[in-house]
Amino acid sequence: MQKNAPKAKDVEIRLDAQLCFAIYGAAHAFNRTYKPLLEPLGLTYPQYLVMLALWEEDGHTVKVLGEKLGLDSGTLSPLLKRLEQSGLVARQRDPQDERQVVITLTEKGAGLKAQADEVYAAIGQAIGCSVEEAVAVRDSIIALKERLNKAGE
Amino acid sequence: MQKNAPKAKDVEIRLDAQLCFAIYGAAHAFNRTYKPLLEPLGLTYPQYLVMLALWEEDGHTVKVLGEKLGLDSGTLSPLLKRLEQSGLVARQRDPQDERQVVITLTEKGAGLKAQADEVYAAIGQAIGCSVEEAVAVRDSIIALKERLNKAGE
DNA sequence: CGTAATTAGATTGTGCGCAATTGAATTGCG
DNA sequence: CGCAATTCAATTGCGCACAATCTAATTACG
Numbered sequence A, B: 001m002q003k004n005a006p007k008a009k010d011v012e013i014r015l016d017a018q019l020c021f022a023i024y025g026a027a028h029a030f031n032r033t034y035k036p037l038l039e040p041l042g043l044t045y046p047q048y049l050v051m052l053a054l055w056e057e058d059g060h061t062v063k064v065l066g067e068k069l070g071l072d073s074g075t076l077s078p079l080l081k082r083l084e085q086s087g088l089v090a091r092q093r094d095p096q097d098e099r100q101v102v103i104t105l106t107e108k109g110a111g112l113k114a115q116a117d118e119v120y121a122a123i124g125q126a127i128g129c130s131v132e133e134a135v136a137v138r139d140s141i142i143a144l145k146e147r148l149n150k151a152g153e
Numbered sequence C: 001c002g003t004a005a006t007t008a009g010a011t012t013g014t015g016c017g018c019a020a021t022t023g024a025a026t027t028g029c030g
Numbered sequence D: 001c002g003c004a005a006t007t008c009a010a011t012t013g014c015g016c017a018c019a020a021t022c023t024a025a026t027t028a029c030g
Helices: A008-041 A045-056 A062-069 A073-085 A107-127 A131-151 B008-041 B045-056 B062-069 B073-085 B107-127 B131-151
Strands: A089-093 A101-105 B089-093 B101-105
Touching: A008 A045, A008 A107, A008 B008, A008 B045, A008 B062, A008 B131, A045 A062, A045 A073, A045 A101, A045 A107, A045 B008, A062 A073, A062 A101, A062 B008, A073 A089, A101 A107, A107 B131, A131 B008, A131 B107, A131 B131, B008 B045, B008 B107, B045 B062, B045 B073, B045 B101, B045 B107, B062 B073, B062 B101, B073 B089, B101 B107
Parallel strands: none
Antiparallel strands: A089 A101, B089 B101
């Protein structure tokens, strides 16, 4: 593990930096890949992630959506309003606890899933790797993320 | 490629979605981890990435920085202006080709590297994995990114 | 030369992403 | 009951990120 070569520290530094660059760039690459595919659906990438969460299970509160996606209300509130304006979701206060806003899919929003499913195929092609490989990458990234989250309390 | 099992497609869909979520979340996790560490230096995370590139090699043009980081001038121009206002870099037109703007570190900017090096140690701890593991993650993420970039022409 | 095409940056407009603040609703505790 | 603390969402302000557009400088070509 320890090296005597004079450049050992530089190598580690570069590795950290390269890991940053890699994640940073990969996130943008995903964004750029999705963008043209989502444009016909009238969705941005973060909006698509919200819709994915709703297609999986409808009726989440803003808070739960925020926890799923790691976003706070400052990001979600305007985003959800745009989805509402697009007629894809409805926002209504929970009568039991009026602090909470429940997000539900409209018929149009639910119907969009069919088109969205076609996006998967294109993305799957773009990713262009085996299921096993994708699982491995996913798991190592999740592990990395968990460690980062834990390190920040 | 075609399957008869009813849930096979759902599994693939989830995998794609999970990979998206993972990358998306990991990028934010990095951002959140760096933010408090960079705040004493007066840098944001993207600004830090620009400084990393300059510490590695000073005197890049805006174009080269954009290629290294995958950012366009619409993002870099205001970012570099803020770094200039902070007194960390200087922007000057290349006399040979006045279309180009060369970014150089000021003394203050170069001096910041010492403090930034301490950030590495903290990040290294936060990442909390072996060099081999980090290399493996980095490489698989880079490979994924390359495929995405290639898929989008 | 001189005009067209190319290249480099800057600007504009939209949409995240997050910290900090605000305000309304609910809960807890005496 | 009554008041303080808590919870949830919305708002505000700042900084990316990118497409589209614009301006200025350089290069290519006749």
